[in-house]
Amino acid sequence: MTTLFAALAILSPAPVVETLAIRAELLHTQEGAPIKNGVVLVENGKIKAVGTADQVTIPTGTRVLRAAVVTPGLIDARSTLGLTGIYNQQGHDQDQQDNGGAVQPELRAMDAYNPRETLISYVRSYGITTVNTGHAAGSLMSGQTFVVKLHGRTPDADSVKSPSFVLATLGPGSLGRGPGTRAKQLSELRDVFRGAQRAAKAGTVKGQKADALQLVITKKIPLLVTAYTAQDIASALRLKKEFGFDMVLDGGAEAVTMAAELKAAKVPVFIHPLMQRPNGEAQNLSYETPAKLNELGIAFAFTSGFEGYVPKVRVVLMEAAVAVANGLADTEALNGLTLGAAKLLGIEKRTGSLAVGKDADLALFDGDPFEYTSHCTATIIDGKVLWEGKR
Template sequence: MKKRITLFLFALLLGVSMSSYSQIAVQADTIYTMEGNKIVNGIVLVQGDKIEAVGSASEIEIPSGYDTHKTSVVTPGLIDAHTVVGLAGIYNQDSDQDQLETSSAIQPHLRAYDAYNAREELVDFVLNKGVTTVHTGHGPGALASGQTMIVKTPYNTVEKGVLDSETTVAFTLGSTVGRYFDKPGTRAKGVAMLRQQFIKAQEYLEKQKSGEKPNKDLKMEALADVLNGDLTAMITAHRANDIMTALRLKEEFGFDMILDGAAEAYLVLDEIKEAGVPVFIHPTMTRTYGDAKNASFTTASKLAEAGISFAFQSGFESYVPKTRIILYEAAIAAAYGLDRETALHALTKQPAQLLGISDKVGSLAKGKDADLVLFDGDPLEYTTHIKSVIVDGKVVKK
């Protein structure tokens, strides 16, 4: 992944003084650090924008002058593994729908960074539901719809919040592509078109390696970055046959891949595991129609049982308010057999690891970003409320 633009860099450029941030202590009945066993009667200390200490109340004393928050349960800030918020807007008008460009079916060079609206109401909406980091960008529907990025949700410009400006290229296999484009008309045509573009990208790379300087081609640059590992291929595929096609493309061209959606993953668990491919699982409560008609409430638990890495996503929604909430999707998966702590892991540390940002977020440990969610009860119970959200050491929701 390309770490071209970081939050730390922009903090320096904007002259933000970390020492001006408050000192915070969070005391909780239960702390899910995601670094090991939960801590009962624990404390998290925050100094500036980082976590200063995490441990039991018997080990940590709250220093004088710290702003103390008492609550029932604390988790790391939630991470949405795949969404389109910031490109898709809450009002579903042409003016706030930038998640899919329909002028061509293959446009891997479109950057999410150039379209993300940090002030979009949907971004604030998910922040208030505990989502502190989103992997967002161009959505499913095109063979190659564009790129994705990773950004924190409280900031009012993309420059201030971005963690990774170019993370994956979003691809789609299946009948959904035919809904927006005349070509391809069939699955076989779509895959042939993608393979041809990857072959061109291989030739483009070969010219570069041989010392030639081909005319710069943004489309070829993006696909070349997928081939050489600078960008990951995130392939949306729901039906078992489309999932297998995605695995064949990975094997043929040797790129890193994340399987997205995967409504029928439970039919090809052995094949997914053998390929070593992680899954951004479809929202548990996704509407079951089209390619996703065979989606199941138990897919998350089956992935866990099979030892396949996965994370929860809100995905793309075509209706207002244009997004789902990953906390609720995880709760339903837990109700249908997924271990509850595994569910929390798939909301925090697991997506951080899969997205390559676990050195900053996803768990509560000394030196990591101070992103915390404070609950008044079990996070996976619908009656539980979020009391506070802290991002980079600042209370952004009370």
């Protein structure tokens, strides 16, 4: 795509400048206090100017979109979207979990992501522009995730960061597929990472699996560990201490119980979908987890996670709304959907806030985004209006 664009640019002496302006009664830039009567000027997919209507001049002939509230495009920090599809048919649109082995860190998300999946355009209609998506938490090491913009073109063109994480799962989520006990899970992971360390030292790193593990032990990307109970979170932190890699906790139903340890280890949390049912290892999950993590100074982002049945996908905006209904301040909730999430994904230079030079990813609302009865009226990704309407 980039090559095509470059070729066109060479052929045409005066490339067409694509512009767009967005006017907001309230503009959340996430780079400071919200701006009343704000304007975002977009040129060729990037933000050209941000400010009040007095500060930013909209060139004549520019298409103008208006909304009551405008935010940066929303980010879903952990999903299986695009690997899992609306039909929920194994062998057709369920590529989130391969059971050929318990340890498969080499499985890439980009190779399984279907950019034309119906649910992608569905979540896009709620202002979601960027998703960290990949394999499910169904085996000890099920694969990788990548960060993708929801254009719906090709995985390659839409990719923002690939891979973004290597995945590991502790506790019941991966018991039975490979290791049968918690002790065995830990022991196998130790073997895996010790092997990777030895290979690095000896200069004998060879093969896809080894390459993926090197990314983690050399701290190029973090290990994303799904763990729900305090016990399994403690195990994850023990591994981190032993191997020194970067880690983000996913799930974390009992993260508040382990807050001191998480803070000391500087491990942020991708919070499970708040509307996940309180069953099994997640029986103690709480709608108040985001509010409490925020109070305790632990960085977090919202996720849609994995859904195995109906509804087949969660909408991360709706998840954050439940946190707002349970004590989390609006500003913090918005941060967990935008800049805060971008930082935890390592993509904050491109997206997550509205600043000059960043990607023009925006969500437009006809009211408070967290009110159940508000609508996302437009979604813009890289300057392209990919949703307009009221759902």
